[in-house]
Amino acid sequence: MIRRWTVLSLLAVLAALALAGLPFVGMERIPFAALWRQGDAIDVTILWKHRLPRVIMAFLAGSGLAAGGLAFQAVFRNPLAEPFTLGVASGAALGAAVYIHLQLPFSLLWISGSSWFAFAGALLAVALVYGMTRARQGFSTATMLLAGVAVSFCFSSLILLMQYLSDFTQSFVMLRWVMGGLNTVVGFGEVLTVLPLVLIGTIVVLYLTHELNLVTTGEELAISRGVAVNRTKALLFVAVSLMVGGIVSVCGPIGFVGLIVPHICRFLVGPDHRFLTPAALLCGAILLSLCDTLARTLMAPAELPVGILTALLGGPFFLWLLVRRAPLGDAVV
């Protein structure tokens, strides 16, 4: 108990340090005074228009992807589930690509059109993968991964088709964006569209921590304890799709954050989602903001897409999880 609170406080301190410190890291040295200076001096512009929004965006995306991965791992009772492996990210990407191709600038309820399309694509992917895994009785890793891969492939080729059908500018926009990165974040506009979606998703996941714990022990036990399992799953799928859709529509598909972070946090605070969820939110924010800072400084002045960096971290981790005995409710492989 004490250990878990200590870990959570430490993570909170680290997150605060990252939020305060990372905007000042980069090729251009920026004095702290730029924080309270007015005007459009170059350092003030870099700080307020680029670095600060970007770090905040990395916080939102990292937290959201981690919380999404955590929820999926519990519901699928599978340690390899996350938005990326389940094809949810590619679903969202497809939705956004369709939006770019159709050139329908609209927004509804503060939320941009690309977020709505990405949400629809994400929800479609969850429904497909969940349905396929479900149809085969139980949630075997093999079926889930195959379904996820199949859905990803389908959606990726549809994205390619969209690119093929689009003109040069559109297809360049899509290509760069499919690599995953936060370089498109300029000013607080994107942050403000994604913020409500990540908030909704996070609140739903936090609201359902007891249910997530019970679902981890098995669906029948959860129902018998009084969990309305179908309602819980529907709520989670919609909320996480909304959140991931929003994130992907701005940052592109950033893989593996949702996979790595829940496992690190399980190691740090144990399996209880009441501690695991806040830990994952903090840890996701820290990890992605660090990765993004690396992505924009490693090859400066050029910039690595952060999706490539997280995939380089996450790929080996994924393989390690696959060969090692699964720690979470993975009875059938």
Place this chain on the structure above:
Amino acid sequence: MAPHFPETVLDIRDFSFRLGGKEILRNVSFSVLRGEFLSIVGPNGAGKTTLMKCIDRLLVGGVGRIEVFGRPLESYRQKDLARRISYVPQADGRVIPFTVRQFVLMGRYPYLNPFSSVDREGRRAVEDALQMTGAAEFAERRLDTLSGGERQKVYIAAALAQGADILLLDEPTTFLDYRHQADIRDLLSRINQQGGTTIVCVTHDVNRAALDSDRIVALCGGRVAFIGSPAEIMNADALQRLFQTPFLLTPHPQAAIPVIVPGPPQGRGR
């Protein structure tokens, strides 16, 4: 003193259930009285487990009526149903990452609100359940490090912590050794006698059912083939009709009813 009418806590009327086009249960009718220990026996594939799952709404659908405390099953919210009925599934080897105490604490879910944790009364119920089942000895161990018998005790402890009036158990002793079988049997008897909890227990061990229960329901091919007392079912003809195989019965040295003894295989005299 007013005459005592036993209260019906569970009433099943003309209940049929299909799964994948196959009729698993057919016109099942029986009721369970408050404080009763009722066993459901029958050959493999008779629909025993399906019936349990229908009663706890792990499977939904079916034709007919199931009433819990006089109210139709469909009218319950899942949490309210969990305060009435708790279910102990067949123990399996699934990986559960929690410690025994964490797992039993989750039995208090029907009394929890989001963002809250188990109150003092709930914690007391959990400690009582751990003590009563003997799971307190290994309360801090992870569930997936336990033996089958210990695991079964933990499942029962969690169902007890849930504080429901009716406890459903599916083959609670099937894969256990003699000592753990005896432990679980005594435990269930205490839960029933001291706690006043109504017990509905599925088993294919007719001896066990006859010695433990007040009444026995036998399912055969999805139908109710027998309802009655242990003395009535312990009859070679009745048993042969139910299980389609001959039985040898012998008087029990301590109990008032005969029990089944295994016969030697055919063609091997003695």
